[in-house]
Amino acid sequence: MKHHALQEIRSVAKVNLEYPYPLPVARRDRLERWAQLLERCEDQALSTLHETEYQSAKERAIMRADNSPLSVAFADPVLRAAGLAGDSYGEIRQFFGLSHNQLHRLVCYCHFGATVNASAAAKNVRALIAAGDRPSIFARVRDMFRR
Template sequence: MKHHPLQEIRTRANVNLEYPHALPATRRDRLERWAELLERCGHQALSTLHETEFQPAQERAIMRADDSPLSVAFADPVLRAAGLNDDSYGEIRRFFGLSHNQLHKLVCYCHFGATINASVAAHSVRALIAADDRPSILARLRDMFRR
């Protein structure tokens, strides 16, 4: 085995010193990573999925589209290393721990038309993160009655 200085290796390969130590372990970490990836796409138009709410569950699970918010996530080697297996609707739901309703609002044609701006998709993913930070309605009611 021949040893090379890191600078020389960087000229031949894309070296990420954080990998694999920075694998997103929690749902929040994964969603943060996805939002960052979408933000890097700027104002790129990304494809939506057509009528996800009307598809039978088995067909909906395998739905996908090239150049979609789902494919942006799957193109990332860090998310793939963390366990993202493909860019299908069902796999994205599983990996990010999303409900059908949450993912539908994020990528369905009925909300955005044929395309969604990548920055709008990033904002929608960040809204999911913010929703996780808010206490549930039951917790808020409990706190109201404790006062």
């Protein structure tokens, strides 16, 4: 292996001194990363998932769509390195620590139609960050009965 000075490398390649990125460990950090990724997509139309509220828990867990807010998160190598294993509804829900109701409001067809604007999805993720780490007691009780 031949060693080169940083200045020599910069003349032929883009050098990112921030790599590797610190892995987002806390729920808030993971959600923040997802919001940033969605904001980078700007006004791109992302696919929604159809009628998540009417699916059984088993079916809902495997739901996914290409070019969705879920796939934006999974496409990120930083989130994958932090443990995100797929872009299914169940995997995203578990990784980000979301209730069914929270994720339903982010990606369901009934709220947006066939597509959701990436910036609108980012705004909704940021609202989850602002709401704090735990869903309300009402949401937790409601989710127990939906399982």
